[in-house]
Amino acid sequence: MTTTPTSPSPASPSLIATLPGRYYTDPEVFRQEQEKLFESLWCCAVRSADLGAPGAFRTVRVGRESVVVTRTRTGELRAFLNVCRHRGARLCTEEAGEVRRGLQCPYHAWTYDLDGRLIAAPNLIKMPDIDRTEYGLIKVALREWLGYAWVCLADEPPSFEDTVMHAAVERLGDAAAVERYGTERLDLGRRVTYDVRANWKLIVENFMECYHCATIHPELTEVLPEFADGYAAQYYVGHGAEFGPGVEGFTVDGGAGFARLPEVSADQDRRYYAITVKPAVFVNLVPDHVILHRVFPLAVDRTLVECDWLYAPEVVASGADVSRSVELFHRVNVQDFEACERTQPAMSSRAYRRGGVLVPSEHHIGVFHDWLLTALGGTRA
Numbered sequence: 066m067t068t069t070p071t072s073p074s075p076a077s078p079s080l081i082a083t084l085p086g087r088y089y090t091d092p093e094v095f096r097q098e099q100e101k102l103f104e105s106l107w108c109c110a111v112r113s114a115d116l117g118a119p120g121a122f123r124t125v126r127v128g129r130e131s132v133v134v135t136r137t138r139t140g141e142l143r144a145f146l147n148v149c150r151h152r153g154a155r156l157c158t159e160e161a162g163e164v165r166r167g168l169q170c171p172y173h174a175w176t177y178d179l180d181g182r183l184i185a186a187p188n189l190i191k192m193p194d195i196d197r198t199e200y201g202l203i204k205v206a207l208r209e210w211l212g213y214a215w216v217c218l219a220d221e222p223p224s225f226e227d228t229v230m231h232a233a234v235e236r237l238g239d240a241a242a243v244e245r246y247g248t249e250r251l252d253l254g255r256r257v258t259y260d261v262r263a264n265w266k267l268i269v270e271n272f273m274e275c276y277h278c279a280t281i282h283p284e285l286t287e288v289l290p291e292f293a294d295g296y297a298a299q300y301y302v303g304h305g306a307e308f309g310p311g312v313e314g315f316t317v318d319g320g321a322g323f324a325r326l327p328e329v330s331a332d333q334d335r336r337y338y339a340i341t342v343k344p345a346v347f348v349n350l351v352p353d354h355v356i357l358h359r360v361f362p363l364a365v366d367r368t369l370v371e372c373d374w375l376y377a378p379e380v381v382a383s384g385a386d387v388s389r390s391v392e393l394f395h396r397v398n399v400q401d402f403e404a405c406e407r408t409q410p411a412m413s414s415r416a417y418r419r420g421g422v423l424v425p426s427e428h429h430i431g432v433f434h435d436w437l438l439t440a441l442g443g444t445r446a
């Protein structure tokens with residue numbers, strides 16, 4: 066099949082074409098995306114602090130693979146394909162756990178240490194020709210950034226700096242701007258997982274634009290009045306949407322939040338910044354917390370979104386009530402994902418066979434589409 070869309074240019078010069086509907090419904094497109102995006106690029110897998118002590122492990126879906134991330138005895142994180150080298154059983158069947166010595170396969174008990182080395186197997190002693198070093202777990206590239214383990218399944222991963230970190234520089238216009246939030250030092254205040262019945266691209270595209278904000282986000286537009294004009298923070302490089310005049314904090318009712326994170330600069334205060342790291346990670350920065358979304362496509366029409374609200378350690382340790390703070394973006398998430406779920410069924414309608422259109426404030430979504438088509442090896446018609 067070809068990945069070239071057949072959408073003609075829209076008749077009105079201010080409009081550009083979206084992708085055709087089949088990009089959101091065709092299992093073959095989804096397979097190509099898994100292979101060429103999620104299994105080739107850096108994906109944000111797990112929060113580093115979720116693997117607190119040596120021996121902790123987490124399993125996470127990356128593209129079509131299951132990956133196990135471990136905390137080694139010396140405190141580093143490692144990632145492996147979650148497949149036993151003996152006869153291929155899934156090694157870790159739980160989402161998270163802690164082991165004392167190593168990971169033991171539940172099938173024939175081959176055992177691997179936290180660095181992935183094969184350390185024991187029944188009767189191994191009677192098979193002296195077996196070179197244990199040959200049968201360690203298959204390693205996956207791992208980098209830590211913003212307090213998360215990012216993994217890449219590619220044999221030769223792309224530059225982390227030029228792809229993942231570049232997304233933050235490109236959006237904020239300054240490499241230091243995201244670092245000032247000290248995200249890797251923050252603690253988890255709340256995590257909500259959303260099971261969304263929509264294609265992952267609808268979720269990304271929705272996050273990138275604010276044309277819908279006035280219609281579906283009453284609480285958000287109260288806090289960030291400029292969003293009511295339909296221009297997303299992502300529309301301008303380096304621009305953060307400013308809090309409204311009477312707004313004290315990024316909370317559901319605009320009431321006070323928490324103290325500004327220590328290194329956030331004065332010009333970043335009272336502003337909301339959003340970064341999309343392709344293929345599908347969203348970083349939201351406000352003066353007193355960071356909200357990070359990890360997007361896991363499960364099927365062409367189903368996507369899991371894990372959203373973390375991160376606060377200064379003293380806020381979490383004090384048991385402070387974060388609920389009004391969490392509630393604002395939780396509502397935004399629910400409002401957004403409901404919109405995506407309303408859109409998904411129409412993707413297979415004949416009305417959307419040639420796709421829809423992007424208005425000027427959404428034109429940057431066209432850049433995302435071009436990026437996607439290039440990665441899949443096609444071109445825009």
Ligand code: FES
Nearest residue numbers: 149151152170173
């Ligand atoms: S498949 Fe894992 S020990 Fe046999």
Ligand SMILES: [Fe+2]
Nearest residue numbers: 271282397401
């Ligand atoms: Fe939204």
